[in-house]
Amino acid sequence: MTQPTPSSSLNARRRRRTARDIQNATLGLALAHGFGHVTTGMIADAAGVSLRTFFNYFPNKEAALAGEPLRFKNFDFSWFRASRQPLLPDLERLLGEIVADAGIDRERLCRIEELCRTDTNLQAVFANSLQGLVDQLADLLVARMGEDARQTAELVAALVGRALANAYRASVHDDEPTSDVVVRLTIRQIHAVGALLHPVDGDERG
Amino acid sequence: MTQPTPSSSLNARRRRRTARDIQNATLGLALAHGFGHVTTGMIADAAGVSLRTFFNYFPNKEAALAGEPLRFKNFDFSWFRASRQPLLPDLERLLGEIVADAGIDRERLCRIEELCRTDTNLQAVFANSLQGLVDQLADLLVARMGEDARQTAELVAALVGRALANAYRASVHDDEPTSDVVVRLTIRQIHAVGALLHPVDGDERG
DNA sequence: CATGGAATTGCATAGTGTGCAAGTTTTGCG
DNA sequence: CGCAAAACTTGCACACTATGCAATTCCATG
Structure with missing residues (x-):
């Protein structure tokens, strides 16, 4: 498992630090001007x-801001592809792993929220900065639901991406936001959309 | 009803023609190179x-392509804001008016589809070129569902926008696509997403 | 410590986008 | 008609964006 350039090497750490420096500079300047x-x-x-x-790190200033x-890392999501359970609980578990792995930097989220x-x-x-994740999620959903459902899979993936972005922003109102909070907020939004599209029984008016 | 610059004036017609010329040039060049x-x-x-x-007509080449x-024109959509019926049928009617008003240019859609x-x-x-429509739809939905549901409204609007874009692209496989076809394809996709998020009875697996 | 690979940088260059002012055409009205 | 206001087109200057290339420096590994 030893990679050619381990993620703990001096080079790799400096690269991460420089990327963070550039993002922080971008956030600060955007807030100021x-x-x-x-x-x-x-x-x-x-x-x-x-x-x-700068351009070796980010293709443009929008990317630097995000x-x-x-x-998705190289985790094993075969369980998700194979599952035939209802989607939302599986999605909750899936997002939980990703969001927890990425960690929550409340400082940065606060600045983003203000912006x-x-x-x-x-x-x-x-x-849009979640587009990479959305594309990967769409692939996972296609693997789960079959090629015939590609269009639906892409729509759902895009919906999840937007809900996740909203959830990150909303999580700053929590004193100590955790990945669980973010995921719960995400799922709640998706559920609300579903209720609106398929009103059943006690659901709200359309 | 006489506007300061009526939409049939020489100026207005030339402006539309130039905008179309620029878009057609963009589509042709994109297909070629x-x-x-x-x-x-x-x-x-x-x-x-x-x-x-060129830059007086479009802010960048992406906009020129689209x-x-x-x-939304200045139509009266108060019926939509006031309705408490299920969302999808109302949405179908709403989209029907907009899409019919814009008309369908199959030639252009074919080139877009190929691109x-x-x-x-x-x-x-x-x-993204539907973003303006999505924003207006989000406002309409907020007026209909209340400010508390803004987040849900924006998610639904974004979903509708993507489904509509898909539907336009898919409609070229019809020999003589009509606005009805586009709207039906749009609603079908949204319905599929709803079924996936809220599986009931005979719906497909998640 | 030597060597290969990665990171940083300057430079050249092509393309993007805007403000401004000059000139032309269209519009609307007396 | 004839004229003034408004709209449209254009050139020019300028700042910014983005990439390729080559030189250099710095890290990794044996």
């Missing part, structure tokens, strides 16, 4: 790297 | 306008 008035040059200076190095994107409150466009930026 | 290799300068030349004029975005097939990234581009 408004994201639209922040240039890649300003970010590079504030992070202490050259402009060229930081290293959430992704989203002051600039509506940034909500989409952060939601 | 791949969207990533198309520059705004190439588009402007092919459309017979200056680069500066053309004039679908939008999406050859370049996965463009699916997101076209889906």
Whole structure:
């Protein structure tokens, strides 16, 4: 399992640190001047790297704002693909593993939440930063439900991605947000959407 | 009803024509060379306008590819806001009015469909071009369901937007696609998502 | 300590996007 | 008609975005 460049090597740690430095610089500058008035040059200076190095880390300033994107690691999700249980509980477990693994950085989430409150466009930026995760989830769902259901799988994956982004933002109102809180908030939103689309019995009005 | 610049004035007709010319030029160049290799300068030349004029019509080449975005006009949708019937039938009627009003240009849809097939990234581009409609729909849904349900409303609106984009693409497989076809395809997808989130009785496995 | 690979950087260059001012065309009205 | 206001097009200048390449430095490994 020893990788060519172990994730604990000096190189790897510095890379993570630089990526964080760049993201923090971006968040700070965006809060101070408004994201639209922040240039890649300003970010590079504030992070202490050259402009060229900035682009070695992120393809554009939007990506720098969102930081290293959430992704499925090499976990074993065959149980999810094989399961025929109702989707939502399985999804809850799946998200639980990913979100817990990524950890919660409340400081950063607070800054992100404030940015989203002051600039509506940034909500989409952060939601889009989950696109990689959404694509991977769509693949998992297709493996679970069959190729015929690809369209539905992609819609559900996109829905989960947006709900997850909302949940991260909402979790900052908790004093000590945990991955459980984020996942619960996510599932709750998805459930509300489902109730709206398929009203049954005591569900709210459409 | 006489507007300051009626939609039938010379200016207005020329503006629509130029916008269409630019979009058609963009679609043609993207099909010929791949969207990533198309520059705004190439588009402007092919459309017979200056680069500066290109940017007077569209903020970037992605917008030029999608053309004039679908939008709610000044129709009266108070019936939708006030209704407490199940959501999907109301939504079907609402979408029917918008899609019928915009009309279906099968030629253009075919080119878009081909582009999406050859370049996965463009699916997101076209889906994003419905963002204005999605925002307006979210507002309508909030007016209907109450401010407390804003998060759910936004999720549903985003879901509808993606389903609608899928439906437009799928409608080209119909010889003579109508707005009814597009709306039906849209609703069917949304229904499938709802069934997946709230499995009842005979619904498919999760 | 030597060597290969990764990271940083500067430089050159192509493309993106906006503000402004000048010039033209269209519109609306007396 | 004829004229003034409004709308549209364009060129130009400028700042910013993004990538490829080559030189250099720094880390990893034997």
